[in-house]
Amino acid sequence: MGLEFPLTGFVVGxxxxxxxxxxxLLMTPILVFLFGISPxxxxxxxxxYASITKLFGALQHWRQRTIDFYAVKWLSMGSLPGxxxxxxxxxxxxxxxxxxxxxxxxxxxxxxxxxxxxxxxVWRIYRGRSRREQISAVSQPSRQKLIVLGLLGGCIVGMTSxxxxxxxxxxxxxxxxxxxxKLVGTDIVQAVLVTGAAGLAHLSAGxxxxxxxxxxxxxxxxxxxxxxxxxxxxxxxxxxxxxxxMLLWSGxxxxx
Numbered sequence: 001m002g003l004e005f006p007l008t009g010f011v012v013g014x015x016x017x018x019x020x021x022x023x024x025l026l027m028t029p030i031l032v033f034l035f036g037i038s039p040x041x042x043x044x045x046x047x048x049y050a051s052i053t054k055l056f057g058a059l060q061h062w063r064q065r066t067i068d069f070y071a072v073k074w075l076s077m078g079s080l081p082g083x084x085x086x087x088x089x090x091x092x093x094x095x096x097x098x099x100x101x102x103x104x105x106x107x108x109x110x111x112x113x114x115x116x117x118x119x120x121x122v123w124r125i126y127r128g129r130s131r132r133e134q135i136s137a138v139s140q141p142s143r144q145k146l147i148v149l150g151l152l153g154g155c156i157v158g159m160t161s162x163x164x165x166x167x168x169x170x171x172x173x174x175x176x177x178x179x180x181x182k183l184v185g186t187d188i189v190q191a192v193l194v195t196g197a198a199g200l201a202h203l204s205a206g207x208x209x210x211x212x213x214x215x216x217x218x219x220x221x222x223x224x225x226x227x228x229x230x231x232x233x234x235x236x237x238x239x240x241x242x243x244x245x246m247l248l249w250s251g252x253x254x255x256x
Contacts, residue, residue, distance in 0.1 A: 004035075005212065009049070010219030017057050017227015018184070023050045023191075025117070027216075028110065028160075029250040037209075039106045040090070043160060044207030047199035052213070053220040054192045060228035061185030068178060068186040072193075074143045075168065078150025079157070079194040086158020087201035094205070106160070111254030113160045114247045121244050141175045149175075150190075158198040168194075188228075 008030055016023045027049070031042035061067050094102055149171045169187045172178075178186075202208055 005215035006219035008219065009053075009216035009221075010223040013053055013057075013220030013223025014227040016054065016188070016220075017060075017224040018230040023053070025114070025247050025250075031212075032107075033250070033253070037212075039110060040094070040102055040207055041209060043090075043106065043110075044199070044202030044205070045209045045212050047157075047195045047202055048208050048210070049213045049216045049220065051192055051196035051199050052217055053224050054188050054195065056221050057224040057228045058185070058189045058192050060225055061188055064181070064185065064228070066181045066185035067189050068176075068182055070140060071146060071172060071176060071186050072189050074146035075150035075153075075171075075190050076193045077143075078147040078152075079154035079168075079190065080150075080197045082151040082154020083158040083194045083198035084154075084201055086155040086160075087198045087205075088158070089155075090159055090207075091201070091205050107254045110160050111251045113156060114251030114254070118244055118248050118251065121247075145175065150194075154194050154198075157194050158201065185228075 008027070012023055012026050012030075015026065023046075027046045028039075028042050031037040031046065032039055037045070058067070090102075090106065093105060097105070149168075153168050153171060168190050169183065172183055172187060176183075199208070
């Protein structure tokens with residue numbers, strides 16, 4: 001076994017651990033562009049890898065008591081069926097068109113999703129500047145709002161593998177201004193559920209390389225455990241900026 005996949009898993013796991021986002025945003029483009037894996041296989045492999053990796057991060061955040069279970073509960077009411085719907089859409093397309101066309105369609109969907117998430121991340125930065133003082137006066141969002149947001153995010157994750165961290169982090173930031181460490185922990189727990197559901201659907205359809213998953217996990221599990229411990233120590237502004245730049249580049253490359 002070479003070191004390229006474990007090292008890739010470690011770096012991505014570290015970033016996910018202390019930002020709650022960036023797993024698929026980094027891993028899927030790396031698998032597609034650096035290692036030449038087809039978009040369809042990269043998505044399924046990433047979902048299974050991400051669900052297992054983030055489970056370890058969720059356990060660490062549970063120990064640290066940095067999880068809001070109210071948000072997790074109601075988001076998952078929408079995100080789990082949404083993930084299955086999104087995965088089902090990809091499987092349906094696979095039956096209707098050939099592999100080359102499917103990879104092209106999925107690649108375009110990925111590109112659009114990446115650019116939309118960049119826009120959301122920029123909005124989060126702008127929005128955050130006007131909401132910093134509100135952390136001490138948190139009001140819980142309605143169940144209905146969380147369910148609808150979960151359904152939307154779950155569909156996108158099921159189709160593209162991306163957004164389990166970034167989209168839900170963006171949603172939570174916009175409607176629920178809790179402390180950063182708790183925001184990350186809540187986001188990671190939610191991501192375990194939605195990527196797990198979507199990953200199982202892709203696994204059943206043969207869109208997962210389990211050997212590759214195992215190699216990535218060798219590095220990602222220690223990476224996310226270390227990163228989770230750093231959530232209260234390291235500012236993540238620089239990391240988020242790097243993610244935005246890479247995301248913008250990946251989105252443009254997939255669409256051109």
